[in-house]
Amino acid sequence: MGARKGARARVAELRELIRHHDRKYYVDAAPEIADGEYDALMSELAALEREHPELVTADSPTRRVAGAPSDGFSTVEHAVPMLSLENTYSPEELVAFDARVRKGLPGEPVEYVVEPKLDGVSISLRYVEGSLDVAVTRGDGERGDDVTANVRTIRSIPSALSGRRAPATVEVRGEVFMPRSGFEELNGRRIEAEEAPFVNPRNAAAGSLKLRDPSEAAKRPLTAIFYQVAGPAAARIATQWEAIELMGDWGFPVSPDVALARDVDAAVEACLAWDERRGGLDYDIDGTVVKVNSLEQQARLGSTAKSPRWGIAYKFPAVSVRTVVLGIEVQVGRTGKLTPVAVLEPVFVSGSTVSRATLHNQDEIERLDVRVGDTVEIEKGGEVIPKVARVVRSMRKGRPRRFRMPATCPACGEPVVRPEGEVDARCGNESCPGQAAGRIQHFASRGAMDIRGLGSALVATLVAEGLVSDYGDLYGLDAESLAALDRMGERSAENLLAELEESKDRPFARVLHGLGIRHVGARAAQVLAARFTGMKELAAASEEELAETEEIGPVIAASIRSFLESPRNKEALRKLETAGVNMRGGSTPGRATALAGLxxxxxxxxxxxxxxxxxxxxxxxxxxxxxxxxxxxxxxxxxxxxxxxxxxxxxxxxxxxxxxxxxxxxx
Missing domain, CATH: 3.40.50.10190 (BRCT domain)
Structure with missing residues (x-):
């Protein structure tokens, strides 16, 4: 008994020592002992845990480099949604943001906090009784992947909280990223091992968090910076500045360069200063985040369905590079819209290799006067999608032909129309395979039915092979037909069928969003799902009744009626209902409650x-x-x-x- 008691005390002492030195090395960048001494502490702890397995705990430092490989990642719903910030690209837009804030807080002084906007992977961590309980990626803002096992391997993230007493349950949010120095070292090792190097640090961080084996994740040089206390624990904190100080005291790495701005002018100065110094940092940032400092004022300003009203992202000016247009292709979208796309000589810009860029429409092509063979400047700043910014006419060789949009659809050969008053050319054939593929891809997307095994290449194959012509056909697929396709096989076929079966229980709002009704995005789908008890009631609603629904209006109402009256769409909806896809929303029919309408x-x-x-x-x-x-x-x-x-x-x-x-x- 005495030996076991002594082992318990020594294990506790070792864990405290190792956590202290983890913080000094990974967070404070001020190591107090040599690597060999640290390794000796870790080896002693591991030996004691092997000898006394009853003393092993989930938050032990040894668990950072252990763990069994995972077969997959379960999803977890965020108790508080992880919303996206609106973007702004100029000091003038920051001033306009300040005006909106002051309109919502009339006559009140407003301070701002300016933080770096790291280019990494957003993460939410929940601690219970001081120990890490679960780590979830941002995902679609409502649900994310459970990556707890891999996050436990990141040494800068505390497995147990320290400092001032943290609440019994606390949720913190931040960004997991890979420093540039670690990224270069990792790619060097991969090249030596004849493995493909990562394109950029963000991709490397995202891929590392999704490794199936935590022991492999432990080898990746990941770190993190935290910037938010979420959930009920935030109610005890007065300001964002205090929240950052508290997180640092609890053991979380926080940015040492957060600025407190007394007004919007000071906030603009802080943003411009970050832009000037970003090149000298050991990590990538693509802008700054400006937040109202008072959490009570934040609560009163509230949020839209997508973004908080109390914060905004200031994106740095775009970086442009030159490359050559090798060709121009035309893509057909789910609504029939034809989009010209420039095929480019691959070029590295803003952290990734770009080989394609949208040209939007014929008007934009004529404005740019872009032609095959031209040297062009590509920009990829605050926007994710790269764009052709301008043509370098002085480098044009000969007299290349002007590009004209085709008169017939490249996917089905039917005539192309350009409705009066619109800039986009469209294919009017509802049975067009290009549109069908686009509609099915949208239906399966993460924000809709979230059928992850149904990628664009597989959808194109399914349409080309005649196995599906609309999303209703997905639920009639069988294992034999799927397994016969290239690159599928029996296991992949079974996995896809399991995902399709699971998707039948998605909330009605997601089903509505997945239908791809023009103008009906995620928010409008939520409103409709709350207003109507199901698809039958929605289909029976008149255009006037729909238009009177809050946040819908006449344009969306007309689009809904047009969609529901289409024979093709009626047939697709019938297939979904027959397959057992959830078609019910709103409140439970016939159930009288005191909360109805409140x-x-x-x-x-x-x-x-x-x-x-x-x-x-x-x-x-x-x-x-x-x-x-x-x-x-x-x-x-x-x-x-x-x-x-x-x-x-x-x-x-x-x-x-x-x-x-x-x-x-x-x-």
Whole structure:
């Protein structure tokens, strides 16, 4: 017993020592011991854990380099969505952002925090009782991949929190990235091993997080910087500046160069200073992030469906390079739009190799006067998609022919039309295989049905082989037909069929978004799914009824009616319903609840359900969940440690209830 007690004490001492030296080396960049001494501590701990396996814990430093290979990554829903920031590209746009903020906070002083915008992989970590519980990628903002095993191998990320006492449960968000020095060293090793080098540090970081074997992930030189405390724990923090200080005290690496700006002019100066010094950094940044410092003001400003109103990304000016146009191809999209694409001599720009760039339409081609053989300047700044910025006419050789959009569709041969008043040429053939492939790709995309095994190449093959002509046909595929396709095989066929089966239970809003109705994006699909109990009720709604729905309006309403009245679309919807794809939304039919039609806000921690579960229950009961309190709010559900939303509710005289009352109203 005495030996075991001594081993327990020594193990605890070793773990504390190793975590201390991990922080000094990986976070503070101020190592206190030599590598050999550190290795000796780690070896002693590993030996004690082998001798006393009952002492092994998930957060032990030895777990950073161990772990069994994974067969795949499960997805986890974010309790608080990871929204995307809006982009801005000039000081003038930052000033306009400040004007919007001040309009939402009339007469109040506003401070800003300016942080570097790292070009890495966004990550959300949850700690329970001080230990890392789960690590999830950003994904689509609503759901991400569980990469906990690989994140545990990143030495700069604490497996256990230190410093001032952290809340029992805390969620932090940041960016995992690979420093340029580590990236160059990794690529050097890969080239020596005759393996393909990574294109850029971001791709290397993303690929490393998705390795199946954590012991392989441990070999990759990943690190991280954290910038946000999310969820209920944030209610105890007054400012973004304080949040960054707290995270640093808990053991998280944070940027040492965050600037506190007293006004927008100071924020602009900080952004411009970052632009000047970014070339000398050991990591890639593609801009800065400007945030309102007060978290209480952030809460009042709230968010749109996609982006917070209290923060914005300032993207640095685009970098341009020269290359040659080898050809111009025309692609057919899911709506029939024909898009000319420049095929380029491959060139490296802004972290990746570019070999294609959109030319948008015939008007843009004529404006640029771009021709095959021309030398052009390519830009890839704040935008993900590279574009042809200009033609270097002084380098044009001879008299190359002007490009004209084709009179017939390159996918089906039907005549191309250009509707009056529009810049885009379109194929009017609803049965066009090019459109069919585009519609199916959109249906399977991550923001819609999330059928990950259904890539663009496979979709094109399925359409070309006549196995599918619309997304309804996907659910009639069989293992034998799929396995007979090139590069498929039995296992791939079975995996795809399993994904298709799983996708049948996607929420109605995702199904609606996947249908590809013109003008109906993710947000409009959510509104429609909440308003109508299912596809039958939506199909029965008149154009006037649709137009009167909040956030829809006449243009979207007309597009919905046009889509639903198409015989081709009716047949595709029939196939989906027959296959068992979820076609129900809104509240449960026939279920009378006290929450129907009410706008509800949740604040604080609930005991018997998560905030996410409560929000889903309210929506199922016919209510609408909002992220901020306003005069339109009907009800505020108050849990433990409520934030500023309770204060705002009391000021506005809005009814407040506890969790027990919410459960009663839910029935």
């Amino acid at each position: 706008t509800v806000v949740l604040t604080g921690s609930l005991e018997r359900m998560t905030r996410e579960q409560a929000a889903e229950a309210v929506a199922e009961a016919g209510g609408r969940v909002s992220s901020s309190v306003s005069s339109k709010t009907d009800l505020v559900v108050v849990g433990a440690d409520p934030g500023s939303k309770l204060k705002k509710a009391l000021e506005l005289g809005i009814r407040t209830i506890d969790e027990s009352e919410l459960e009663r109203m839910l029935g």
